[in-house]
Amino acid sequence: xxxxxxxxxxxxxxxVCEFLEDAAGSLGFEVRSVSDPHxxxxxxxxxxxxxxxxxxxxxxxxxxxxxxxxATEGCEAPIALISGHDQPMVRRAISLGEALGLxxxxxxxxxxxxxxxxxxxxxxx
Numbered sequence: 001x002x003x004x005x006x007x008x009x010x011x012x013x014x015x016v017c018e019f020l021e022d023a024a025g026s027l028g029f030e031v032r033s034v035s036d037p038h039x040x041x042x043x044x045x046x047x048x049x050x051x052x053x054x055x056x057x058x059x060x061x062x063x064x065x066x067x068x069x070x071a072t073e074g075c076e077a078p079i080a081l082i083s084g085h086d087q088p089m090v091r092r093a094i095s096l097g098e099a100l101g102l103x104x105x106x107x108x109x110x111x112x113x114x115x116x117x118x119x120x121x122x123x124x125x
Contacts, residue, residue: 005125008049009033010040010066011082012058016112020053023117027125037061041069049077051124053108053117056083056093064093071100078103078124084110 007029009020017033024031032047034040037058052070056063063081070079079102083090090107097104105124108116 004028004030005051006047006049007031007121008044008047008052008077010037010052010058010063011035011055012037013055016055016082016110019112020117023114024053024121027118027121029121029125037066040066044070044073044075051121052077052079054079054081056081056090057085064096067093067097067100067102071097071102075102078105080105080108080120080124082108082110082112 005028007024009017009031011017011020012035014035017035021031021033032043034043038061054063054066079097081090081093081104094104094107105120108120
């Protein structure tokens, strides 16, 4: 039997993390979530995710800074950005991530709809 896909969910809202854990878990993912963006580095290195869902806007350390970290780590996992902000900002973040050599998927808009999340997760497994 193949290993389960591993999803790292990063969002400063613990309720969003819980939603992502439940939804991804129901699709067969092993999930780790991080609501403190300062813990991302250690959890990423220990967990070695096969997919990442990343909130773009967080206090103290935002999604752009985390994208830069992931690039320095040579991350190959598909990354889905989530944001409630305007689409031009999200497109710029995707362009930056791609320029850094990261694999960005279609973004998810907050509030996240379960059907949209499932669609993105099924494409990256």
